[in-house]
Amino acid sequence: MAAHATYSYDVLVIGAGGAGLRAAIEAANAGVSVGLICKSLLGKAHTVMAEGGMAAAMANVDDRDNWMVHFADTMRGGQYVNNWRMAELHAKEAPDRVRELEAWGAVFDRTPDGKILQRNFGGHRYPRLAHVGDRTGLELIRTLQDHTTYLGVTVHMEHTVIELILDNGRAAGVLAYDRERGRFHVFSAKAIVLATGGIGRAYKITSNSWEGTGDGHALAYRAGAQLIDMEFVQFHPTGMVWPPSVRGLLVTEGVRGEGGVLRNSEGRRFMFDDIPDNYKPQTASDPEEGWRYVMQDKTARRPPELLTRDHVARCINREVKAGRGSPHGGVFLDIAWIKERIPNAEEHIKRKLPSMYHQFKELADLDITKEPMEIGPTTHYIMGGIKVDGDSQESTIPGLFAAGECAAGINGANRLGGNSLSDLIVFGKRAGEYAAQHARKGSAPKVDDGAVEKAMKASLAPFERGAAGENPYKVQQDLQEAMQALVGIVRNEAEMQEAVQKLAGFNERASRAGIDGHREYNSGWHTCIDLRNLLDVSEAIARSAIERKESRGGHFREDYPDKVAEFGTFNISTKRSADGSMQVARIPIADMPAELKQVIEEQKQ
């Protein structure tokens, strides 16, 4: 069997969300040939759904902000298991990356003196998020997409990568298929950038699009790369809970940034009940002070609704479990109440949160300017992923780079809202830059025909089994149910061991999955291929979570509810061993330089 077509590039980027596009731009600007593969049409990646904004210490709204405050906020949010070098670079470089977007045509909201406006968000000490209403992701992706259009990057839309192929231990190319015809294509490249996003589809309730099946994580893992921190999955506190068909869809943190408050069924603003000690000095002591913060009073501290996402999600979970939830199993998020405080509140809400207004009106038949929303936690983001070098974004496989959500490090145990969009552009740029450098130095790799042949054959096996095989949609649904129930927002040893057992069963069923019909745009077949990746990342999440016997950031264990200092000194890695089984190990975190330690100390005051 031969592939339909072969292509050769200096740099091959897989994924066309914010990180992939930014990497492609940087590599193209460096003068090397660039190919870009994406599973969907260009401009449809999950980045488009990002709402709140991108965090960058530009100090346009509050001149006390700078990279050091942003760095300290990020490290505190990540509970100090972050890759400190990435957190440092991110805080330092994000403002330039945002300004660059404006030079490429992005139109951010403005301050009264005409600068880029910045808004409040959870975990950020000062208003820091450059934004466009609540459709910042669309602005980001469209700007990068349009800029890429003129750079000579070859885009292969609606192509899915099946396997990553190495040549003597370094990245050499990939086997992919196109959705339209189901034909195989072989791409060889001197350097490959993975920018494939997240893993949300491993869970039943998620804010992620269908594409979030952990492809980059799994491709790198199967090729022998090291993954780290896979236990750190972020459950965003505010997803829609009603009606059932929209369950999980994101309700931006911008709602709370603009003054939205959380209440239980008794009408109590419960976030004031439980403020963690390390956040007490920066949190409002009463609703009055919280409101002044929303109104950008520099002497006020932020309301507890803007504490980190893990904490808010668990508080909501607690209220629901205690029987104080909303009728459909969430709690209430109310922005309509601000009419008590400001004139024209209705217009204000529509202008600040147009996308949310639209989403609730159209999908839940609810007017958020008049009524509270019902919300609850939803699987949103994975802090863990491919282990990379902080400066170059190169993985443990030479020539293989990773950026964005599929790369790990910057966020540690928990990501602050708004740090994702800036992560994409800061590290997308770096990955593109270093991948181009690597490609310039390297010789053309050889893509092994035998490996390609084997991967093609394996991927067609579901057709041989036909309709008599397991229904891949059903296996995926069962996997999602199991991960939701057993490796979710609150975890314990027994349930996670049960999950690992179940995963073995799902793996077995997936290997028996069958599909009818032709190869052309066959969603069932595509689900069979996605399943393999979902199963690999699910196992990595479960095994890493079992290994971390403490609670930290996005990882909460009811059998080990406290944070343990020792666990703050290492990351947990997963790697494929020679026999194909998953190896879990603890790898020490490098010592932080004295000047960065000092920054953190100074910012604690």
Added chain:
Amino acid sequence: MSQATFRIWRSEPGGGSGAFTDYTTEISEGMVVLDAVHKIQAEQAPDLACRWNCKAGKCGSCSAEINGKPRLMCMSRLNSINLDQPVTVEPMRTFPLIKDLVTDVSWNFRVKKGLKKFKPRQADAPDGTWRMAQRDIDRVQEFRKCIECFLCQDVCHVLRDHDKHEEFIGPRFLVYSAALEMHPLDTDDRLGDLKDKNNIGYCNITKCCTKVCPEHIHITDNAIIPLKERVVDRFYDPVTRLLRMITG
């Protein structure tokens, strides 16, 4: 729990012959057309082709014609549709069919490549940044809400009925051009292209595009008509032409 029937377009590979097939499935509160299609895919027709991503009206992937009207499947609530009759779901008819509900929209990406890109003026401040007033960018921000669902292209009679894809860029790219032309920082001039290459004159402002826009962009009133006015002022207004001749 009740049942509803969906009359879905199924085609042979390559987009050749095709026909409607009826699928009856259970529906529940809050479902949208895309939920029903997914349910049918999972339970009855695993190889049914359907393009979608976000299911939140933000990516513009799941465009289709529902009961004959161009709409996003993810934003079409079943409780707003008469379910006594089968609900027809078919692909956008302006673009070549790939399979079932999926069409080849690559023409749109080629059109964008042919348009002049954003070209900003020199920075306003020594640090290389610009200053813009919110009131000056409000109208551009309206156009930048576009999610590229291409429903406006689907319904545009110049493209749909007269097949002028090679001569006319369609409402989506008139909005795109308007966003650039009205961008406070942009310095390029696209009016000549709009008149001669993109044939803005073909649009006879029937407003069909505006009616189907899921983002509620005032495509005709705020983008196309102002662009037409600029083209008229530049190329057809005798007073302006005379003034230009005098002033150079």
